[in-house]
Protein backbone atom coordinates (compact mmCIF):
# COMPACT_ATOMS: atom_id res chain seq x y z
CA UNK A 579 0.00 0.00 0.00
CA UNK A 580 1.25 3.44 -0.84
CA UNK A 581 1.66 5.38 2.34
CA UNK A 582 1.49 9.11 2.00
CA UNK A 583 0.57 12.12 4.02
CA UNK A 584 -1.51 13.80 1.38
CA UNK A 585 -4.76 14.72 3.04
CA UNK A 586 -8.22 14.42 1.63
CA UNK A 587 -9.71 15.61 4.87
CA UNK A 588 -7.65 17.96 6.94
CA UNK A 589 -8.42 20.35 9.78
CA UNK A 590 -6.54 23.54 10.48
CA UNK A 591 -6.82 24.50 14.15
CA UNK A 592 -5.82 28.05 15.03
CA UNK A 593 -5.97 29.63 18.49
CA UNK A 594 -7.78 32.96 18.63
CA UNK A 595 -5.47 35.89 19.49
CA UNK A 596 -3.25 33.35 21.22
CA UNK A 597 -0.79 35.44 23.25
CA UNK A 598 -3.51 37.76 24.51
CA UNK A 599 -5.75 34.77 25.33
CA UNK A 600 -2.92 33.22 27.34
CA UNK A 601 -2.64 36.42 29.38
CA UNK A 602 -6.37 36.41 30.05
CA UNK A 603 -6.13 32.78 31.05
CA UNK A 604 -3.73 33.51 33.89
CA UNK A 605 -5.22 36.91 34.67
CA UNK A 606 -8.99 36.27 34.59
CA UNK A 607 -9.54 39.79 35.89
CA UNK A 608 -8.55 40.96 32.37
CA UNK A 609 -11.53 39.22 30.74
CA UNK A 610 -13.48 42.45 30.42
CA UNK A 611 -10.50 44.67 29.57
CA UNK A 612 -8.81 44.96 26.16
CA UNK A 613 -5.36 43.31 26.30
CA UNK A 614 -2.35 44.13 24.12
CA UNK A 615 0.81 42.01 24.24
CA UNK A 616 4.01 43.89 23.45
CA UNK A 617 7.34 43.03 21.93
CA UNK A 618 10.01 44.15 24.33
CA UNK A 619 12.57 45.71 22.06
CA UNK A 620 10.41 47.74 19.78
CA UNK A 621 7.60 48.31 22.22
CA UNK A 622 5.02 47.57 19.58
CA UNK A 623 1.86 45.48 19.79
CA UNK A 624 2.42 41.85 18.77
CA UNK A 625 -1.01 40.52 19.76
CA UNK A 626 -4.29 41.96 20.92
CA UNK A 627 -7.71 40.83 22.00
CA UNK A 628 -10.69 41.32 19.69
CA UNK A 629 -12.00 44.28 21.68
CA UNK A 630 -8.62 45.99 21.25
CA UNK A 631 -8.72 45.18 17.53
CA UNK A 632 -12.22 46.67 17.29
CA UNK A 633 -10.83 49.87 18.81
CA UNK A 634 -8.38 50.13 15.92
CA UNK A 635 -5.27 48.53 17.43
CA UNK A 636 -3.27 46.63 14.83
CA UNK A 637 -0.40 44.18 15.14
CA UNK A 638 2.87 46.06 14.78
CA UNK A 639 1.43 49.35 16.02
CA UNK A 640 3.89 51.31 18.22
CA UNK A 641 2.85 51.23 21.83
CA UNK A 642 2.58 55.00 22.14
CA UNK A 643 0.10 55.09 19.30
CA UNK A 644 -1.90 52.20 20.76
CA UNK A 645 -2.01 53.85 24.18
CA UNK A 646 -3.24 57.08 22.64
CA UNK A 647 -6.02 55.21 20.84
CA UNK A 648 -6.92 52.95 23.75
CA UNK A 649 -5.57 54.18 27.09
CA UNK A 650 -7.83 51.86 29.07
CA UNK A 651 -6.27 48.69 27.60
CA UNK A 652 -3.75 46.64 29.56
CA UNK A 653 -0.30 46.48 27.94
CA UNK A 654 1.70 43.37 28.83
CA UNK A 655 5.23 42.35 27.72
CA UNK A 656 5.28 39.01 25.91
CA UNK A 657 6.18 35.93 27.94
CA UNK A 658 6.99 33.26 25.37
CA UNK A 659 8.04 30.65 27.91
CA UNK A 660 4.51 30.73 29.34
CA UNK A 661 2.88 30.74 25.89
CA UNK A 662 4.98 27.67 25.08
CA UNK A 663 3.47 25.82 28.04
CA UNK A 664 -0.08 26.62 26.91
CA UNK A 665 0.90 25.58 23.38
CA UNK A 666 2.03 22.18 24.71
CA UNK A 667 -1.37 21.71 26.37
CA UNK A 668 -3.14 22.69 23.15
CA UNK A 669 -1.17 20.18 21.07
CA UNK A 670 -1.64 17.45 23.69
CA UNK A 671 -5.41 17.74 23.15
CA UNK A 672 -5.05 17.83 19.36
CA UNK A 673 -2.87 14.71 19.44
CA UNK A 674 -5.76 12.76 20.90
CA UNK A 675 -7.89 13.38 17.82
CA UNK A 676 -5.51 12.09 15.21
CA UNK A 677 -2.02 10.62 15.05
CA UNK A 678 -1.52 12.78 11.96
CA UNK A 679 -0.70 16.07 13.62
CA UNK A 680 1.48 18.76 12.14
CA UNK A 681 2.71 21.50 14.44
CA UNK A 682 2.56 24.49 12.14
CA UNK A 683 3.31 27.24 14.64
CA UNK A 684 3.06 27.89 18.36
CA UNK A 685 -0.74 28.13 18.11
CA UNK A 686 -1.65 26.44 14.81
CA UNK A 687 -1.76 22.82 13.78
CA UNK A 688 -3.03 20.65 10.94
CA UNK A 689 -4.79 17.39 11.73
CA UNK A 690 -5.25 14.61 9.19
CA UNK A 691 -8.86 13.46 9.50
CA UNK A 692 -8.94 10.63 6.95
CA UNK A 693 -11.09 7.79 8.22
CA UNK A 694 -12.18 9.53 11.41
CA UNK A 695 -15.70 10.34 10.25
CA UNK A 696 -16.58 6.66 9.96
CA UNK A 697 -14.73 5.82 13.16
CA UNK A 698 -16.66 8.31 15.27
CA UNK A 699 -19.89 8.48 13.23
CA UNK A 700 -19.65 12.21 13.28
CA UNK A 701 -19.74 14.82 10.53
CA UNK A 702 -16.70 17.02 9.87
CA UNK A 703 -18.37 19.94 11.60
CA UNK A 704 -19.23 17.81 14.64
CA UNK A 705 -15.61 16.68 14.85
CA UNK A 706 -14.43 20.29 14.56
CA UNK A 707 -16.92 21.41 17.24
CA UNK A 708 -15.69 18.64 19.55
CA UNK A 709 -12.08 19.77 19.07
CA UNK A 710 -13.07 23.35 19.95
CA UNK A 711 -15.02 22.27 23.02
CA UNK A 712 -12.26 20.06 24.41
CA UNK A 713 -9.62 22.75 24.00
CA UNK A 714 -11.92 25.33 25.59
CA UNK A 715 -12.63 23.03 28.54
CA UNK A 716 -9.17 21.64 29.10
CA UNK A 717 -6.82 24.44 28.06
CA UNK A 718 -9.12 27.38 28.69
CA UNK A 719 -8.67 29.23 25.40
CA UNK A 720 -10.71 29.26 22.20
CA UNK A 721 -9.64 28.05 18.77
CA UNK A 722 -11.16 28.27 15.32
CA UNK A 723 -11.24 25.22 13.08
CA UNK A 724 -11.37 24.93 9.30
CA UNK A 725 -11.92 21.58 7.63
CA UNK A 726 -11.45 20.91 3.93
CA UNK A 727 -9.65 18.71 1.44
CA UNK A 728 -6.31 20.53 1.30
CA UNK A 729 -4.18 22.35 3.83
CA UNK A 730 -4.52 25.68 2.04
CA UNK A 731 -8.33 25.47 1.96
CA UNK A 732 -8.45 24.36 5.60
CA UNK A 733 -6.24 27.26 6.65
CA UNK A 734 -8.38 29.79 4.81
CA UNK A 735 -11.50 28.17 6.28
CA UNK A 736 -10.25 28.49 9.87
CA UNK A 737 -9.96 32.26 9.36
CA UNK A 738 -13.46 32.51 7.96
CA UNK A 739 -15.44 32.34 11.19
CA UNK A 740 -13.12 33.61 13.90
CA UNK A 741 -13.18 33.58 16.88
CA UNK A 742 -14.36 30.25 18.25
CA UNK A 743 -15.87 29.11 14.96
CA UNK A 744 -16.04 26.06 12.73
CA UNK A 745 -16.00 26.29 8.93
CA UNK A 746 -16.24 23.18 6.76
CA UNK A 747 -15.59 23.45 3.03
CA UNK A 748 -16.57 20.20 1.37
CA UNK A 749 -15.18 19.41 -2.08
CA UNK A 750 -18.40 20.33 -3.87
CA UNK A 751 -18.59 23.69 -2.05
CA UNK A 752 -15.11 24.87 -2.94
CA UNK A 753 -16.26 26.95 -5.90
CA UNK A 754 -18.83 28.86 -3.83
CA UNK A 755 -16.37 29.36 -0.99
CA UNK A 756 -13.66 30.82 -3.23
CA UNK A 757 -16.05 33.54 -4.42
CA UNK A 758 -15.83 34.92 -0.89
CA UNK A 759 -12.09 34.61 -0.49
CA UNK A 760 -9.91 37.55 -1.48
CA UNK A 761 -6.53 36.81 -3.06
CA UNK A 762 -4.84 38.55 -0.12
CA UNK A 763 -6.37 35.92 2.19
CA UNK A 764 -4.57 33.09 0.37
CA UNK A 765 -1.59 31.95 2.49
CA UNK A 766 1.58 32.84 0.60
CA UNK A 767 0.06 35.82 -1.22
CA UNK A 768 1.60 38.89 0.37
CA UNK A 769 1.25 42.53 -0.57
CA UNK A 770 3.46 42.35 -3.69
CA UNK A 771 1.80 39.27 -5.16
CA UNK A 772 -1.60 40.68 -4.30
CA UNK A 773 -0.76 43.86 -6.21
CA UNK A 774 0.40 41.80 -9.19
CA UNK A 775 -2.80 39.72 -9.22
CA UNK A 776 -4.93 42.84 -8.88
CA UNK A 777 -3.15 44.35 -11.86
CA UNK A 778 -4.33 41.39 -13.93
CA UNK A 779 -7.88 41.70 -12.66
CA UNK A 780 -7.84 38.94 -10.06
CA UNK A 781 -9.22 40.02 -6.69
CA UNK A 782 -10.97 36.82 -5.55
CA UNK A 783 -9.58 33.35 -5.11
CA UNK A 784 -12.26 32.17 -7.58
CA UNK A 785 -10.75 34.38 -10.29
CA UNK A 786 -7.29 33.10 -9.36
CA UNK A 787 -8.20 29.41 -9.80
CA UNK A 788 -10.12 30.12 -13.01
CA UNK A 789 -7.10 31.73 -14.63
CA UNK A 790 -5.15 29.40 -16.97
CA UNK A 791 -2.37 27.51 -15.22
CA UNK A 792 0.46 28.71 -17.55
CA UNK A 793 -0.62 32.27 -16.90
CA UNK A 794 -0.48 31.79 -13.11
CA UNK A 795 2.89 30.12 -13.54
CA UNK A 796 4.17 33.09 -15.49
CA UNK A 797 3.03 35.48 -12.76
CA UNK A 798 3.93 33.56 -9.60
CA UNK A 799 6.01 30.54 -10.61
CA UNK A 800 5.69 27.22 -8.81
CA UNK A 801 4.19 28.78 -5.69
CA UNK A 802 1.32 30.06 -7.83
CA UNK A 803 0.56 26.75 -9.54
CA UNK A 804 0.88 24.86 -6.24
CA UNK A 805 -1.62 27.21 -4.62
CA UNK A 806 -3.91 26.97 -7.62
CA UNK A 807 -4.00 23.17 -7.26
CA UNK A 808 -4.55 23.36 -3.51
CA UNK A 809 -7.38 25.86 -3.94
CA UNK A 810 -9.03 23.59 -6.52
CA UNK A 811 -8.99 20.80 -3.95
CA UNK A 812 -5.98 18.89 -5.25
CA UNK A 813 -3.50 18.39 -2.39
CA UNK A 814 0.04 19.48 -3.13
CA UNK A 815 1.27 20.08 0.40
CA UNK A 816 1.55 16.92 2.51
CA UNK A 817 1.12 16.92 6.24
CA UNK A 818 4.52 17.43 7.79
CA UNK A 819 4.24 14.89 10.57
CA UNK A 820 7.76 14.71 11.88
CA UNK A 821 8.45 17.32 14.47
CA UNK A 822 10.51 19.41 12.15
CA UNK A 823 13.85 20.23 13.65
CA UNK A 824 15.26 23.17 11.79
CA UNK A 825 18.63 22.55 10.16
CA UNK A 826 19.71 25.96 11.28
CA UNK A 827 18.48 29.09 12.97
CA UNK A 828 20.10 32.31 11.90
CA UNK A 829 20.00 35.83 13.23
CA UNK A 830 21.68 38.16 10.82
CA UNK A 831 21.25 41.66 9.49
CA UNK A 832 22.89 44.40 7.58
CA UNK A 833 24.28 46.95 10.00
CA UNK A 834 22.64 49.80 8.15
CA UNK A 835 26.04 51.39 7.59
CA UNK A 836 29.48 50.27 6.49
CA UNK A 837 31.78 50.36 9.45
CA UNK A 838 35.31 49.45 10.47
CA UNK A 839 34.47 49.89 14.14
CA UNK A 840 34.91 46.65 16.02
CA UNK A 841 32.77 47.73 18.94
CA UNK A 842 29.93 48.40 16.50
CA UNK A 843 30.23 44.83 15.18
CA UNK A 844 30.38 43.53 18.74
CA UNK A 845 27.19 45.41 19.63
CA UNK A 846 25.32 44.02 16.62
CA UNK A 847 26.53 40.51 17.41
CA UNK A 848 25.42 40.82 21.03
CA UNK A 849 21.98 41.77 19.80
CA UNK A 850 21.89 38.88 17.30
CA UNK A 851 23.12 36.42 19.93
CA UNK A 852 20.43 37.53 22.37
CA UNK A 853 17.78 36.98 19.74
CA UNK A 854 19.24 33.64 18.71
CA UNK A 855 19.33 32.35 22.31
CA UNK A 856 15.79 33.59 22.83
CA UNK A 857 14.60 31.78 19.73
CA UNK A 858 16.29 28.55 20.83
CA UNK A 859 14.75 28.77 24.30
CA UNK A 860 11.30 29.69 23.04
CA UNK A 861 11.28 26.76 20.64
CA UNK A 862 12.89 24.47 23.21
CA UNK A 863 15.96 23.70 21.19
CA UNK A 864 19.61 23.50 21.98
CA UNK A 865 22.41 23.86 19.43
CA UNK A 866 25.83 22.24 19.40
CA UNK A 867 27.41 24.42 16.73
CA UNK A 868 27.43 28.19 16.50
CA UNK A 869 28.93 30.03 13.58
CA UNK A 870 29.54 33.66 13.01
CA UNK A 871 30.00 35.50 9.75
CA UNK A 872 31.01 39.00 8.79
CA UNK A 873 30.22 40.48 5.40
CA UNK A 874 32.88 42.83 4.13
CA UNK A 875 32.25 46.00 2.21
CA UNK A 876 33.18 44.02 -0.93
CA UNK A 877 30.40 41.50 -0.08
CA UNK A 878 33.06 38.85 0.58
CA UNK A 879 32.35 36.86 3.69
CA UNK A 880 34.54 35.54 6.46
CA UNK A 881 33.27 33.07 9.00
CA UNK A 882 34.23 30.95 11.95
CA UNK A 883 32.47 28.35 14.04
CA UNK A 884 32.73 26.62 17.36
CA UNK A 885 31.25 23.41 18.65
CA UNK A 886 30.02 22.85 22.18
CA UNK A 887 30.52 19.49 23.88
CA UNK A 888 27.06 19.86 25.30
CA UNK A 889 24.47 21.53 23.09
CA UNK A 890 23.19 24.70 24.66
CA UNK A 891 20.72 27.55 24.39
CA UNK A 892 22.47 29.54 27.06
CA UNK A 893 23.25 33.11 26.11
CA UNK A 894 26.03 33.23 28.69
CA UNK A 895 27.74 30.24 27.11
CA UNK A 896 27.24 31.36 23.51
CA UNK A 897 28.01 35.05 23.72
CA UNK A 898 31.67 34.85 24.87
CA UNK A 899 32.35 32.37 22.05
CA UNK A 900 30.80 34.72 19.51
CA UNK A 901 32.92 37.59 20.78
CA UNK A 902 36.04 35.37 20.72
CA UNK A 903 35.31 34.45 17.09
CA UNK A 904 34.88 38.15 16.30
CA UNK A 905 38.31 38.82 17.80
CA UNK A 906 39.73 36.14 15.54
CA UNK A 907 38.05 37.31 12.33
CA UNK A 908 38.15 41.06 12.71
CA UNK A 909 40.83 42.81 10.70
CA UNK A 910 41.66 46.41 11.55
CA UNK A 911 41.36 48.60 8.48
CA UNK A 912 38.65 46.40 6.94
CA UNK A 913 35.12 47.72 6.63
CA UNK A 914 32.05 45.57 7.22
CA UNK A 915 28.42 45.84 6.16
CA UNK A 916 26.63 42.92 7.82
CA UNK A 917 27.08 40.21 10.41
CA UNK A 918 25.20 37.35 11.93
CA UNK A 919 25.17 34.26 14.08
CA UNK A 920 23.86 30.87 13.01
CA UNK A 921 23.01 27.87 15.18
CA UNK A 922 23.25 24.38 13.66
CA UNK A 923 23.19 20.79 14.97
CA UNK A 924 19.94 21.65 16.64
CA UNK A 925 18.30 19.17 18.99
CA UNK A 926 15.23 19.24 21.23
CA UNK A 927 16.05 20.57 24.67
CA UNK A 928 13.84 17.86 26.21
CA UNK A 929 16.47 16.00 28.20
CA UNK A 930 18.20 19.11 29.46
CA UNK A 931 15.24 21.44 29.57
CA UNK A 932 16.60 24.84 30.44
CA UNK A 933 14.60 27.08 32.71
CA UNK A 934 13.14 30.39 31.70
CA UNK A 935 16.57 31.82 31.00
CA UNK A 936 17.99 28.93 29.08
CA UNK A 937 20.18 27.84 31.95
CA UNK A 938 21.03 24.22 31.94
CA UNK A 939 24.00 24.42 34.18
CA UNK A 940 24.50 27.95 35.21
CA UNK A 941 26.98 29.19 37.70
CA UNK A 942 25.28 30.53 40.75
CA UNK A 943 26.29 34.14 40.28
CA UNK A 944 24.90 34.26 36.76
CA UNK A 945 21.75 32.65 38.05
CA UNK A 946 21.27 35.33 40.68
CA UNK A 947 22.00 38.08 38.18
CA UNK A 948 19.44 36.70 35.74
CA UNK A 949 16.82 36.37 38.41
CA UNK A 950 17.34 39.95 39.52
CA UNK A 951 17.11 41.11 35.91
CA UNK A 952 13.97 39.14 35.42
CA UNK A 953 12.36 40.66 38.51
CA UNK A 954 13.24 44.15 37.34
CA UNK A 955 12.04 43.49 33.82
CA UNK A 956 8.80 42.04 35.10
CA UNK A 957 8.24 44.98 37.38
CA UNK A 958 9.17 47.76 34.98
CA UNK A 959 8.57 46.06 31.66
CA UNK A 960 10.82 43.92 29.52
CA UNK A 961 13.48 46.01 27.84
CA UNK A 962 14.27 47.93 31.00
CA UNK A 963 17.52 45.99 31.27
CA UNK A 964 19.47 44.77 28.31
CA UNK A 965 22.89 43.51 27.37
CA UNK A 966 25.41 46.24 27.95
CA UNK A 967 27.33 45.44 24.78
CA UNK A 968 24.19 45.91 22.71
CA UNK A 969 23.40 49.29 24.23
CA UNK A 970 25.09 51.20 21.44
CA UNK A 971 22.54 50.05 18.89
CA UNK A 972 19.16 51.64 19.23
CA UNK A 973 19.07 54.23 21.95
CA UNK A 974 16.10 53.83 24.18
CA UNK A 975 16.06 56.38 26.93
CA UNK A 976 14.97 53.86 29.52
CA UNK A 977 17.62 51.28 28.79
CA UNK A 978 20.35 53.90 28.62
CA UNK A 979 19.80 54.56 32.29
CA UNK A 980 20.53 50.95 33.23
CA UNK A 981 23.78 49.62 31.85
CA UNK A 982 23.06 46.07 32.87
CA UNK A 983 22.43 42.91 30.91
CA UNK A 984 18.97 41.99 29.77
CA UNK A 985 17.56 38.79 28.49
CA UNK A 986 15.37 40.16 25.82
CA UNK A 987 12.38 38.46 24.21
CA UNK A 988 11.17 39.67 20.89
Ligand SMILES: [Mg+2]
Nearest residue numbers: 592593594685
Ligand atom coordinates in the same frame (compact mmCIF):
# COMPACT_ATOMS: atom_id res chain seq x y z
MG1 LIG B 1 -3.80 32.12 15.96
